[in-house]
Amino acid sequence: MPKRFSPQEYAQGVLSGNRIMLSRAITLVESTLPSDRELAHQVMEQVLPHAGKSVRIGITGVPGVGKSTFIEAFGNYLLAQHGKRLAVLAVDPTSQRTGGSILGDKTRMETLSTQPNAYIRPSAAGKTLGGVARSTRESILLCEAAGFDVIFVETVGVGQSETAVHEMVDFFLLLMLAGAGDELQGIKKGIMEMADAIAITKADGQNLHQATSAQAEYQSALHLFPLGPSGWSPKVTLCSAYERTGLSTVWGAIEEYVALTRQNGYFYRRRQEQNLHWLKQTIRQSLEEMFYQSPVVKDQWPALSQEVIAGRKSPFAAASELLARASGQGLF
Numbered sequence: 456m457p458k459r460f461s462p463q464e465y466a467q468g469v470l471s472g473n474r475i476m477l478s479r480a481i482t483l484v485e486s487t488l489p490s491d492r493e494l495a496h497q498v499m500e501q502v503l504p505h506a507g508k509s510v511r512i513g514i515t516g517v518p519g520v521g522k523s524t525f526i527e528a529f530g531n532y533l534l535a536q537h538g539k540r541l542a543v544l545a546v547d548p549t550s551q552r553t554g555g556s557i558l559g560d561k562t563r564m565e566t567l568s569t570q571p572n573a574y575i576r577p578s579a580a581g582k583t584l585g586g587v588a589r590s591t592r593e594s595i596l597l598c599e600a601a602g603f604d605v606i607f608v609e610t611v612g613v614g615q616s617e618t619a620v621h622e623m624v625d626f627f628l629l630l631m632l633a634g635a636g637d638e639l640q641g642i643k644k645g646i647m648e649m650a651d652a653i654a655i656t657k658a659d660g661q662n663l664h665q666a667t668s669a670q671a672e673y674q675s676a677l678h679l680f681p682l683g684p685s686g687w688s689p690k691v692t693l694c695s696a697y698e699r700t701g702l703s704t705v706w707g708a709i710e711e712y713v714a715l716t717r718q719n720g721y722f723y724r725r726r727q728e729q730n731l732h733w734l735k736q737t738i739r740q741s742l743e744e745m746f747y748q749s750p751v752v753k754d755q756w757p758a759l760s761q762e763v764i765a766g767r768k769s770p771f772a773a774a775s776e777l778l779a780r781a782s783g784q785g786l787f
């Protein structure tokens with residue numbers, strides 16, 4: 456087990472911008488050990504007043520769309536042209552299979568990973584989406600407290616991880632390839648609906664023509680969605696990480712979004728709603744864990760679930776029976 460520090464040591468380390476202490480604090484919030492959770496809560500309590508001052512950007516897209524290459528180019532652009540301090544986090548629950556992670560391939564972020572004003576942290580491995588989402592959300596706050604003012608949260612374009620990331624960022628950027636077909640890209644309508652901007656990647660060389668027509672198509676597709684409560688109409692832009700084009704347009708859209716939503720109050724309202732979401736989400740998860748961990752449920756689950764599977768007992772009756780027994784044991 457890695458060395459543990461006092462809550463003050465973690466908090467002071469993070470607040471002074473010490474990267475090693477930031478990494479240690481993130482390792483701490485990733486831990487599921489009860490004693491670590493308690494320590495993490497104390498650390499979070501101390502850093503929370505210093506968090507929140509960043510723009511949180513979710514970045515998604517199917518494997519191979521060019522996320523890593525884009526983050527490398529866009530990140531370097533933000534450091535060089537806008538003097539930003541950038542943290543890159545990831546939500547990739549699939550990485551538990553390989554033990555790797557989507558940010559594991561630092562080869563595509565070679566120059567960014569050596570920049571003093573950039574901090575890259577791979578997704579926690581070996582955990583459930585719920586676990587990874589919780590620790591990433593806490594990591595965002597830690598990075599903000601450490602002085603990073605732009606936070607990227609990368610995720611892959613499959614499964615539930617998009618929804619989780621959407622609930623922890625201010626702006627959601629969807630990367631898409633021209634001409635790959637929506638099915639091929641695994642992009643569901645729901646994901647397009649979440650996007651505040653779509654950037655069509657690899658708009659260079661022979662792809663450029665196709666990318667330009669895809670831009671028009673996606674823009675008119677997005678117009679079919681009703682305007683959301685943010686008052687923002689999503690933009691579709693072109694970019695090439697190779698040629699470093701379109702990066703200022705993407706940043707321009709993000710700045711415009713932030714200005715609009717700060718002005719109309721949506722920016723803060725959304726963050727408040729997200730806080731409430733994570734509160735409820737955490738309670739739901741904890742209740743479920745407590746339920747399944749309780750001796751009475753562990754004891755009766757095998758037989759009762761078999762009854763339900765075989766159709767001899769209704770799932771609803773079985774659920775209330777088990778809930779009643781568990782609460783009878785003082786679980787709730």
Ligand SMILES: Nc1nc2c(ncn2[C@@H]2O[C@H](COP(=O)(O)OP(=O)(O)OP(=O)(O)O)[C@@H](O)[C@H]2O)c(=O)[nH]1
Nearest residue numbers: 517518519520521522523524525563657695696697
């Ligand atoms: N032509 C062109 N190719 C690009 C561009 N950006 C990335 N690529 C290529 O596309 C391939 C995939 O890029 P990655 O950045 O690894 O894509 P990714 O979305 O991170 O992929 P996963 O990590 O597997 O999810 C690589 O071979 C890149 O060299 C670009 O701007 N133009």
Ligand SMILES: [Mg+2]
Nearest residue numbers: 522523557560
């Ligand atoms: Mg990648």
